[in-house]
Amino acid sequence: MSTTDKASTEAPHDPAAAAAAEATAEAAAGAQLSTAPLEDAPGGPVGIGVLAWARWFWAQLTSMRVALILLFMLSLASIPGSLVPQNQVDLMKVAAWKKEHASWVGVAEKLQLFDVYSSVWFSAIYLLLFISLIGCILPRSWRFVGQLTGRPPVAPRRLDRMPAYTTWRTDSSPDEVLSTARGLLGRRRFRTEAGAGSGSGSVSAEKGYLREAGNLVFHVALIVMLIAFAWGQYFKSEGGKLVLRGKGFSNTLTQYDDFKAGGLFDSDDLPPFSFTLDKFDASFERTGPQKGTPRDFKAYVTFSNGAHGTPEKREIQVNKPLEVDGSKVYLLGHGYAPVISVTDSTGKVVYKDAVPMLPQDGNLTSTGAIKVTDGYKNKDGKTTQLGFAAMFVPTFAGAGAGTMFSQFPELDNPALALNAWHGSLGVDSGLPQNVYQLDTSKMEQYKDTDGKPLAKRMVPGESMELPGGQGTVKFEGIERWATFSVTHQPGSGLALAGAVAAIAGLAGSLFIQRRRIWVRAVRGEDGVTVVEMAGLGRSESARLPEELAALAGALHEQAPSAAPAPPAPPAADTEPESEPAEPAEEVEGERA
Amino acid sequence: MQLAAAANESLAHLSNNLIYASMAVYTLAFFAHIAEWIFGSRSKVARTAAALTSSGASSAAAKAAAPAVQVRGKAAAAVLDKPQVVTRSAAGTRDVPDGPGAAGGTVQGDLYGRIAVSLTALGFLLAAGGVVARAMSVERAPWGNMYEFSITFSTVAVGTYLLLLALKKNVRWLGLFLVTTVLLDLGIATTVLYTDSDQLVPALKSYWLLIHVSTAIICGAVFYIGAAGAVMYLFRDSYEAKLVRGGKPGKFATSVMERFPSAASLDKFSYRINAAVFPLWTFTIIAGAIWAGDAWGRYWGWDPKEVWSFVTWVAYACYLHARATAGWKGRKAAYLALFAFACWIWNYYGVNILLSGKHSYAGV
Ligand code: HEM
Numbered sequence: 001m002s003t004t005d006k007a008s009t010e011a012p013h014d015p016a017a018a019a020a021a022e023a024t025a026e027a028a029a030g031a032q033l034s035t036a037p038l039e040d041a042p043g044g045p046v047g048i049g050v051l052a053w054a055r056w057f058w059a060q061l062t063s064m065r066v067a068l069i070l071l072f073m074l075s076l077a078s079i080p081g082s083l084v085p086q087n088q089v090d091l092m093k094v095a096a097w098k099k100e101h102a103s104w105v106g107v108a109e110k111l112q113l114f115d116v117y118s119s120v121w122f123s124a125i126y127l128l129l130f131i132s133l134i135g136c137i138l139p140r141s142w143r144f145v146g147q148l149t150g151r152p153p154v155a156p157r158r159l160d161r162m163p164a165y166t167t168w169r170t171d172s173s174p175d176e177v178l179s180t181a182r183g184l185l186g187r188r189r190f191r192t193e194a195g196a197g198s199g200s201g202s203v204s205a206e207k208g209y210l211r212e213a214g215n216l217v218f219h220v221a222l223i224v225m226l227i228a229f230a231w232g233q234y235f236k237s238e239g240g241k242l243v244l245r246g247k248g249f250s251n252t253l254t255q256y257d258d259f260k261a262g263g264l265f266d267s268d269d270l271p272p273f274s275f276t277l278d279k280f281d282a283s284f285e286r287t288g289p290q291k292g293t294p295r296d297f298k299a300y301v302t303f304s305n306g307a308h309g310t311p312e313k314r315e316i317q318v319n320k321p322l323e324v325d326g327s328k329v330y331l332l333g334h335g336y337a338p339v340i341s342v343t344d345s346t347g348k349v350v351y352k353d354a355v356p357m358l359p360q361d362g363n364l365t366s367t368g369a370i371k372v373t374d375g376y377k378n379k380d381g382k383t384t385q386l387g388f389a390a391m392f393v394p395t396f397a398g399a400g401a402g403t404m405f406s407q408f409p410e411l412d413n414p415a416l417a418l419n420a421w422h423g424s425l426g427v428d429s430g431l432p433q434n435v436y437q438l439d440t441s442k443m444e445q446y447k448d449t450d451g452k453p454l455a456k457r458m459v460p461g462e463s464m465e466l467p468g469g470q471g472t473v474k475f476e477g478i479e480r481w482a483t484f485s486v487t488h489q490p491g492s493g494l495a496l497a498g499a500v501a502a503i504a505g506l507a508g509s510l511f512i513q514r515r516r517i518w519v520r521a522v523r524g525e526d527g528v529t530v531v532e533m534a535g536l537g538r539s540e541s542a543r544l545p546e547e548l549a550a551l552a553g554a555l556h557e558q559a560p561s562a563a564p565a566p567p568a569p570p571a572a573d574t575e576p577e578s579e580p581a582e583p584a585e586e587v588e589g590e591r592a
Numbered sequence: 593m594q595l596a597a598a599a600n601e602s603l604a605h606l607s608n609n610l611i612y613a614s615m616a617v618y619t620l621a622f623f624a625h626i627a628e629w630i631f632g633s634r635s636k637v638a639r640t641a642a643a644l645t646s647s648g649a650s651s652a653a654a655k656a657a658a659p660a661v662q663v664r665g666k667a668a669a670a671v672l673d674k675p676q677v678v679t680r681s682a683a684g685t686r687d688v689p690d691g692p693g694a695a696g697g698t699v700q701g702d703l704y705g706r707i708a709v710s711l712t713a714l715g716f717l718l719a720a721g722g723v724v725a726r727a728m729s730v731e732r733a734p735w736g737n738m739y740e741f742s743i744t745f746s747t748v749a750v751g752t753y754l755l756l757l758a759l760k761k762n763v764r765w766l767g768l769f770l771v772t773t774v775l776l777d778l779g780i781a782t783t784v785l786y787t788d789s790d791q792l793v794p795a796l797k798s799y800w801l802l803i804h805v806s807t808a809i810i811c812g813a814v815f816y817i818g819a820a821g822a823v824m825y826l827f828r829d830s831y832e833a834k835l836v837r838g839g840k841p842g843k844f845a846t847s848v849m850e851r852f853p854s855a856a857s858l859d860k861f862s863y864r865i866n867a868a869v870f871p872l873w874t875f876t877i878i879a880g881a882i883w884a885g886d887a888w889g890r891y892w893g894w895d896p897k898e899v900w901s902f903v904t905w906v907a908y909a910c911y912l913h914a915r916a917t918a919g920w921k922g923r924k925a926a927y928l929a930l931f932a933f934a935c936w937i938w939n940y941y942g943v944n945i946l947l948s949g950k951h952s953y954a955g956v
Contacts, residue, residue: 075935081899089895485889
């Protein structure tokens with residue numbers, strides 16, 4: 001800043017030196033209008049030591065150019081995850097994809113294409129980006145604090161070189177003009193500074209510091225959000241449970257059908273609560289082209305909070321989870337569970353249960369397996385296991401329609417088709433088994449009298465006889481089930497706070513203009529005061545010239561033009577007169 | 593119940609008819625714009641070339657060196673005007689005036705241009721009526737499927753354009769391009785994407801839908817106008833660059849390019865539009881995450897739609913960074929803006945149709 005002072009007080013005589021001094025003065029006028037890092041990161045490491053290299057690397061990493069490249073890489077790197085199915089999203093789809101593109105699986109797995117968002121390369125990009133971000137924010141915040149305590153720089157010598165400029169002559173004295181100007185700017189909440197003592201004739205003013213603050217808040221908020229996500233990843237838990245109507249669930253680890261948790265999750269963190277599914281309502285579009293599309297799902301539950309809470313009635317809907325102590329219970333899906341009973345040859349009921357079937361399409365064509373693991377003895381008194389592969393449709397098209405697919409998701413004409421097996425279900429092998437599928441590798445299928453596999457389609461109340469009087473399977477009725485997911489996502493409050501701060505900061509950063517205004521008033525040789533005003537903005541805005549015009553207008557009222565205007569100097573360009581409509585001009589070049 | 597259904601049906605019909613009517617009016621506006629451009633081609637002002645060649649590189653310096661206009665005194669009158677503000681380009685930018693617009697300053701061209709804008713406004717009113725009637729027929733916000741999304745999208749884009757015109761911004765150059773693409777959008781909507789009016793699947797029933805989807809549409813429509821600015825900037829910039837290099841663009845190119853605003857103005861226009869909606873786009877994504885949290889139990893699950901929203905967001909952030917980085921301003925930044933918008937469009941058409949995820953709408 002000392003160079004500026006010199007340049008403006010002792011006008012050099014050598015023209016080249018004058019030009020250089022002018023350039024410095026202009027640079028000083030725009031200096032510190034932003035806290036952006038210097039653009040010309042050093043060309044290469046200075047010296048050869050490890051420290052020099054590290055310093056060079058750091059300078060590169062925290063430069064705007066590298067931040068830009070990392071950002072672009074992040075956007076490109078996110079793309080594969082939308083084209084290749086992700087383990088994290090849908091395991092079934094991943095399996096299907098692998099089957100379809102068998103020859104690619106090896107390469108895809110090496111490239112971690114099924115886990116893009118936790119892959120080494122994706123993580124590397126965003127970690128580098130965030131290191132760059134931190135390395136960028138720290139010095140910027142530091143510089144910003146410096147700017148907050150600093151003063152607006154002294155008026156450059158040639159105000160007419162600034163992007164917006166105006167001048168007039170007045171009879172008021174320079175000191176009067178300057179003090180009026182300072183008051184005027186101060187009232188508009190500019191920070192003002194008189195240029196180097198009275199008599200030197202200028203006022204500097206600056207406004208819009210919030211822009212920089214907003215920008216810093218935005219970038220800090222990004223870090224806060226990242227931390228919140230990481231926190232959530234480590235402590236989150238998510239469990240799924242299928243509940244039959246009339247049955248209950250209590251929130252302990254063993255009750256879940258499937259459970260996923262972050263690395264630092266502790267099962268003691270599960271809040272103690274329980275609920276019973278009293279009723280499940282689903283309605284579907286009955287007519288029109290979207291027949292069968294779901295319209296409304298509602299689960300009515302009796303809920304008790306804590307180990308011994310008082311039961312209360314609650315409803316859970318698709319968009320309205322039940323909230324308990326930081327956990328949420330979501331309604332995810334629903335389906336049917338035919339109630340099946342099995343009697344052995346002696347007429348003893350050895351099995352009776354509602355068996356949930358897995359929906360296969362929008363009309364709830366469902367498949368499943370009924371497994372009679374123990375209690376059944378065949379005619380010879382030998383213990384064996386029974387298995388039934390089942391297909392259930394809530395609305396059967398009718399015999400002879402040639403399809404076993406459901407026509408509508410509600411129970412208009414329910415039908416259940418079974419075929420029957422005996423032998424070993426393989427459930428004791430220790431391997432986890434799919435409850436909806438029958439493993440028939442150690443089983444034998446029952447045959448009817450023609451020697452064809454035994455199969456029967458039944459409506460509720462009907463039953464199927466096993467050949468040779470081995471027993472009976474009865475389709476007793478139909479129950480409903482619903483699946484719930486219980487999730488605990490810590491850190492989401494922090495993420496939300498970060499998001500709100502990010503938007504607020506962004507708005508400040510993009511909508512607030514940081515700008516400087518200078519006013520100079522000097523008594524000319526003829527004794528009339530020449531007033532000059534100029535404005536410089538940090539970003540491109542049409543508002544700067546407008547603001548300068550308004551300020552000039554206000555100051556002009558206090559210090560009106562001197563009546564006998566001297567002959568106007570020859571204008572080099574007549575354009576400004578005819579085209580005042582689009583005055584906004586690029587000023588970015590003035591920076592740095 | 594039956595009565596209500598009938599009323600809804602007739603509203604849905606009304607909506608369809610309004611959309612067809614707006615298409616007819618937009619078509620007329622299209623022809624009026626063509627007439628504007630044709631009549632405008634008679635004007636022979638070659639201001640850009642003059643600005644770039646006659647005074648050449650010295651023009652900025654000359655302007656700067658000349659003392660600025662002082663008080664514009666009215667000859668002998670004692671009343672003195674307010675001081676005039678003079679503006680000046682930054683070093684390194686071409687000092688080129690904006691073109692006169694499609695009409696090229698011709699009276700007839702201007703007349704047709706005004707007719708085109710009036711017709712566009714009429715088309716807008718009809719289309720907006722169509723959107724509202726659709727909303728009333730389904731008794732919800734009309735953003736449940738891609739047809740509804742498309743008609744709302746083009747209506748908001750035209751609305752933004754008309755609003756900018758009303759604010760006296762220099763955007764009439766956009767007219768022909770906008771009307772053409774809006775016709776295309778409505779054409780696709782009414783033929784390929786048409787879905788009868790109906791209610792929503794349960795996952796879409798939430799007031800976050802109203803917030804998330806409406807802001808998504810607004811962002812898309814405004815980003816679209818920003819992208820149009822970037823495309824025009826690229827054309828006009830190569831035209832100016834060619835002139836600077838001493839090249840001679842073809843007659844047709846000259847006639848068309850002359851009438852557009854200068855590359856610097858177009859670039860700035862595109863930047864301001866994109867920067868202004870970027871916070872809203874950020875908000876849209878966050879609102880979507882909140883909705884996903886309510887509906888599916890997770891705020892962010894890298895569903896294809898979420899992935900592409902994120903890609904779009906990062907790409908626009910990249911563009912804003914590029915604008916602040918030496919060596920990336922100008923053409924490179926414009927390419928980034930177009931890449932970002934391409935991501936947005938892909939997220940809308942490509943992801944909905946080609947990639948299945950949780951974001952599938954009722955009937956596409
Ligand atoms: C996590 C990734 C990042 C995102 C999403 C992001 C986003 C943004 C956005 C949207 C803006 C526009 C606001 C404005 O123009 O005022 C911006 C500005 C800025 N960013 Fe970032 N940024 C990221 C990382 C970085 C990094 C690593 C740096 C440091 C090298 C950085 C430095 C800056 C600076 C200096 C500005 C102000 C530019 C100006 O003054 O016009 N950002 N950032």
